[in-house]
Amino acid sequence: MATKEHSGDGGCDQGRSDQGVLAPVLTPFDRDLSPDPKRFVAFSRVLAQLGIGLAPFGTTSEGNSLSADEKAMLLEALAAGGIDMSRVMPGTGTCALSETVRLTAQAVKLGCGGVLVLPPFYYKGVTEEGLFRSYAAVIDKVGDARLRLYLYHFPRQSQVPLSLGLIERLLKTYPGTVVGIKDSSGEFANMEAMRKAFPGFDVFTGTEALGLKMLRIGGAGIISANANVNGAAMVELIKRWRDPEAEGLQESLTAFRVATQDFPLIAALKALVARATGDQVWRITRPPLVDLTIEAEDAMVKRLERAGFPV
Amino acid sequence: MATKEHSGDGGCDQGRSDQGVLAPVLTPFDRDLSPDPKRFVAFSRVLAQLGIGLAPFGTTSEGNSLSADEKAMLLEALAAGGIDMSRVMPGTGTCALSETVRLTAQAVKLGCGGVLVLPPFYYKGVTEEGLFRSYAAVIDKVGDARLRLYLYHFPRQSQVPLSLGLIERLLKTYPGTVVGIKDSSGEFANMEAMRKAFPGFDVFTGTEALGLKMLRIGGAGIISANANVNGAAMVELIKRWRDPEAEGLQESLTAFRVATQDFPLIAALKALVARATGDQVWRITRPPLVDLTIEAEDAMVKRLERAGFPV
Numbered sequence: 316m317a318t319k320e321h322s323g324d325g326g327c328d329q330g331r332s333d334q335g336v337l338a339p340v341l342t343p344f345d346r347d348l349s350p351d352p353k354r355f356v357a358f359s360r361v362l363a364q365l366g367i368g369l370a371p372f373g374t375t376s377e378g379n380s381l382s383a384d385e386k387a388m389l390l391e392a393l394a395a396g397g398i399d400m401s402r403v404m405p406g407t408g409t410c411a412l413s414e415t416v417r418l419t420a421q422a423v424k425l426g427c428g429g430v431l432v433l434p435p436f437y438y439k440g441v442t443e444e445g446l447f448r449s450y451a452a453v454i455d456k457v458g459d460a461r462l463r464l465y466l467y468h469f470p471r472q473s474q475v476p477l478s479l480g481l482i483e484r485l486l487k488t489y490p491g492t493v494v495g496i497k498d499s500s501g502e503f504a505n506m507e508a509m510r511k512a513f514p515g516f517d518v519f520t521g522t523e524a525l526g527l528k529m530l531r532i533g534g535a536g537i538i539s540a541n542a543n544v545n546g547a548a549m550v551e552l553i554k555r556w557r558d559p560e561a562e563g564l565q566e567s568l569t570a571f572r573v574a575t576q577d578f579p580l581i582a583a584l585k586a587l588v589a590r591a592t593g594d595q596v597w598r599i600t601r602p603p604l605v606d607l608t609i610e611a612e613d614a615m616v617k618r619l620e621r622a623g624f625p626v
Numbered sequence: 627m628a629t630k631e632h633s634g635d636g637g638c639d640q641g642r643s644d645q646g647v648l649a650p651v652l653t654p655f656d657r658d659l660s661p662d663p664k665r666f667v668a669f670s671r672v673l674a675q676l677g678i679g680l681a682p683f684g685t686t687s688e689g690n691s692l693s694a695d696e697k698a699m700l701l702e703a704l705a706a707g708g709i710d711m712s713r714v715m716p717g718t719g720t721c722a723l724s725e726t727v728r729l730t731a732q733a734v735k736l737g738c739g740g741v742l743v744l745p746p747f748y749y750k751g752v753t754e755e756g757l758f759r760s761y762a763a764v765i766d767k768v769g770d771a772r773l774r775l776y777l778y779h780f781p782r783q784s785q786v787p788l789s790l791g792l793i794e795r796l797l798k799t800y801p802g803t804v805v806g807i808k809d810s811s812g813e814f815a816n817m818e819a820m821r822k823a824f825p826g827f828d829v830f831t832g833t834e835a836l837g838l839k840m841l842r843i844g845g846a847g848i849i850s851a852n853a854n855v856n857g858a859a860m861v862e863l864i865k866r867w868r869d870p871e872a873e874g875l876q877e878s879l880t881a882f883r884v885a886t887q888d889f890p891l892i893a894a895l896k897a898l899v900a901r902a903t904g905d906q907v908w909r910i911t912r913p914p915l916v917d918l919t920i921e922a923e924d925a926m927v928k929r930l931e932r933a934g935f936p937v
Contacts, residue, residue, distance in 0.1 A: 348723060348763060379748035382694060382725040410721070412659060412912055414693040435914045437690035437747065439783060445914035452659065452913055472750060474785055475914075601723055602763055603746045603756035603786075 334535055336549040337404060337519070338362050338542035339373030341585055342381065342389070344599045350385050354596070356396035358588070363398060367546040370431055372406035372418075374472055374499070375540040375581055379433075380601045383414045387421055400426040404538075408433030408467060412449065416456045419464075429463040431497055431538075436473040443481050454489055462492050465517065469499035476500075479512060486513060497521055497538045503528060510534065523549055524572050527565040530556040540580055544587045545571050545624075567623075574618040582607040583615055590616075590626055645846055647860040648715060648830070649673050649853035650684030652896055653692065653700070655910040661696050665907070667707035669899070674709060678857040681742055683717035683729075685783055685810070686851040686892055690744075691912045694725045698732055711737040715849075719744030719778060723760065727767045730775075740774040742808055742849075747784040754792050765800055773803050780810035780832065787811075790823060797824055808832055808849045814839060821845065834860055835883055838876040841867040851891055855898045856882050856935075878934075885929040893918040894926055901927075901937055 340362065343354035359369050371393070372378030372386050381389070386405070394400055407418035407430045415432065422430045432453065434446050454462065466485075470476040477496070485493040495517025498506050503525055509518050510532050517535035520526060526537050526549065537549050545568070552564045575583055582600050586607045589597035598606050607615075619626050651673065654665035670680050682704070683689030683697050692700070697716070705711055718729035718741045726743065733741045743764065745757050765773065777796075781787035788807070796804040806828025809817050814836055820829050821843050828846035831837060837848050837860065848860050856879070863875045886894055893911050897918045900908035909917050918926075930937050 374748075379721040380723060380746065382720075382722045382728070384694075385722070385724060409693075410690040411693045411696070412691060413696060417693070435691065437685075437783065438914055439785070441914040442916060445916045448916065449913035472748065474750070602760035603749055603752040605753060605756045605759065 334530060334553050335368050336366070336536055336542055336546055336553055337368035337370040337538040338546050339375035339378075339406070339538060339540060340369050340371040341543050341581070341588060341597075342371070342376045342378070342601075343597055344601055345596065346599065348599070348601055350381060350389060351596070352389055352392035354594070355389055356392050356398070359393055359398055360396065362543070362546060363402060365547045366550045367542055368402045368404065368428075369393070369398065370404045370406065370497075370538050373431065373467075373538070374406075374469065375543065375584065376406065377581065377601050377604065378406045379409070380604075383409070383418060386418055390418075390421060390425060390427075394425045401428045403427045404429040404431050404465060406431045406433065406467065408435070410435045410437045412452055412456075415453050419453055419462065420457045420459070423457060423459045423462050429465050429494070431465045431467050433467045433469070433473055434475045434477060436475050439474050441475065443478060443484075446475070446477065446481055447484055450485055450493070451488065454492055460492075463494050464489075464492055465494065465519070466496040467499070468496055468505075469521065472499070479508060482509065482513065482516075486516065495519065495535055501525070506534065507532060522572070523552075523568045526552055526568060527556055527561055540584060541568075541572055541575065543584050544591070570622045571619070571624055574622040574624065575615060578611050578615045579604070579607060583611070586612050586615075587626060645841060645864050646679050647677070647847055647853055647857055647864055648679035648681040648849040649857050650686035650689075650717070650849060650851060651680050651682040652854050652892070652899060652908075653682070653687045653689070653912075654908055655912055656907065657910065659910070659912055661692060661700060662907070663700055663703035665905070666700055667703050667709070670704055670709055671707065673854070673857060674713060676858045677861045678853055679713045679715065679739075680704070680709065681715045681717065681808075681849050684742065684778075684849070685717075685780065686854065686895065687717065688892065688912050688915065689717045690720070691915075694720070694729060697729055701729075701732060701736060701738075705736045712739040714738045715740040715742050715776060717742045717744065717778065719746070721746045721748045723763055723767075726764050730764055730773065731768045731770070734768060734770045734773050740776050740805070742776045742778050744778045744780070744784055745786045745788060747786050750785050752786065754789060754795075757786070757788065757792055758795055761796055761804070762799065765803055771803075774805050775800075775803055776805065776828065776830070777807040778810070779807055779816075783810070790819060793820065793824065793827070797827065806830065806846055812836070817845065818843060833883070834863075834879045837863050837879060838867055838872055851895060852879075852883055852886065854895050855902070881933045882930070882935055885933040885935065886926060889922050889926045890915070890918060894922070897923050897926075898937060 343351045468477045499521030654662045779788045810832030831840045
């Protein structure tokens with residue numbers, strides 16, 4: 316959940332009541348490749364009704380394939396569409412400081428529970444000092460005490476990792492503002508190290524395969540691509556992770572993930588939404604991504620069926 | 627040079643008269659980290675008067691650290707400042723298709739000789755088909771016969787290489803529109819392969835260390851960071867590469883490059899401009915880059931002096 320309660324120090328007790336699931340909401344495009352706010356709001360509403368928080372403009376959302384104007388338009392549409400913005404944590408991190416500031420300020424103004432901020436990712440091999448200054452400049456320029464900033468660590472995609480040293484410095488300088496992280500490294504050891512080093516720091520796993528393990532060490536929850544299509548099962552795990560059936564719930568989440576992971580994930584998820592809704596426009600991705608081929612879709616559907624997930 | 631003459635087939639004769647040097651123009655920032663159009667236009671004018679073409683919003687320009695609005699504003703400022711836009715080749719490639727279309731269309735409208743277009747660089751491991759569709763969508767949506775598009779191949783930074791297969795397909799589909807490339811791989815073999823495979827295709831080397839070698843095989847010229855501070859010497863090489871003194875000119879270019887290459891290059895170049903102009907604001911970089919330390923600057927200045935370049 317991207318809620319303000321998260322910014323406390325309730326993480327270490329392993330019994331926090333504010334853990335949650337967020338979906339990096341898929342972005343629907345029209346045939347002319349422009350984003351479609353109507354389908355976007357409708358789909359967001361379905362997710363929200365399932366108890367899933369919304370993390371639009373993430374990697375799975377093709378967020379970086381959208382212009383700042385398009386992201387601003389879509390976020391306005393969510394607010395105008397009656398979505399509870401305290402459950403929304405948009406991705407606002409871009410390569411350009413001014414753009415990140417603009418989108419972050421808009422999110423705060425619209426009452427978003429938090430923002431999920433990639434580091435600027437064009438330059439590789441940048442210094443910890445440079446990354447600190449990036450985040451510091453965003454926070455200082457937004458200049459709003461309501462800001463709740465979650466870091467986004469996705470080294471394989473961004474090629475710009477966020478070190479523990481950087482996080483420590485940010486937490487010391489901006490307590491109550493820098494409040495958590497989405498860790499998409501897939502490395503449990505890194506998530507565990509953050510839980511130990513930074514009490515009260517919200518650590519979301521980017522893969523639901525580590526969901527139960529993370530909940531058991533006081534993790535804040537799951538922000539995963541598959542929450543777009545299998546989020547209800549993740550919500551169930553969050554509710555019942557202390558119960559005997561938790562292992563079974565986790566096994567099911569992992570089985571779903573394994574069945575989809577060998578396919579181009581974003582196109583695959585869009586194909587699943589198209590099948591579920593009967594709305595073929597959902598298949599469209601923006602370049603440089605390409606839509607799923609029929610062959611790949613058939614293979615994925617078979618794998619899901621064999622794993623016990625008829626689609 | 628980013629001129630329309632480049633789009634012909636004059637490359638292979640090794641005697642073309644339209645070879646040139648372009649500088650990825652450094653972007654001056656004010657103390658509040660906003661770009662400064664006045665200093666930008668003034669500096670661009672100095673470069674242009676030295677016979678150097680302008681490639682603003684490149685890697686050295688911190689182009690990806692600027693928002694689309696900022697880039698649009700700076701390009702307008704160049705045009706309003708009386709710069710010959712036929713000698714301007716702005717970087718217009720971003721992660722977002724819509725933003726790339728907007729900036730490319732603006733460049734065409736302002737009469738730019740060309741545009742230099744990075745592939746979308748957030749997603750890694752994308753397909754050749756996806757990259758083809760990216761460039762195709764930009765060209766189709768701009769929809770202007772005046773467009774002269776140069777590809778930008780910088781695998782180490784973008785992590786998204788452009789293959790010969792992709793180039794071949796683009797050249798077949800968009801002859802006269804896709805007209806050249808800046809190759810910042812530093813690999814002569816790749817540049818040579820493009821010269822051989824695609825007659826008339828303008829291949830600019832991203833490193834002046836390969837300047838003479840490239841000119842000898844009909845390369846289109848040099849687009850290099852150091853052209854911001856050592857561009858006149860590059861122009862001299864272009865003029866005299868068939869003369870006996872060419873080897874000496876090349877040695878000097880390479881010596882300058884070697885003297886600066888162990889320092890954070892963009893900050894180093896900005897420090898050199900600050901020293902040359904006496905205007906200390908030039909030192910400012912936008913995060914995630916950091917300004918050059920005094921120690922690094924001293925070391926670089928000593929190296930340059932030892933190499934015969936007093937600064």
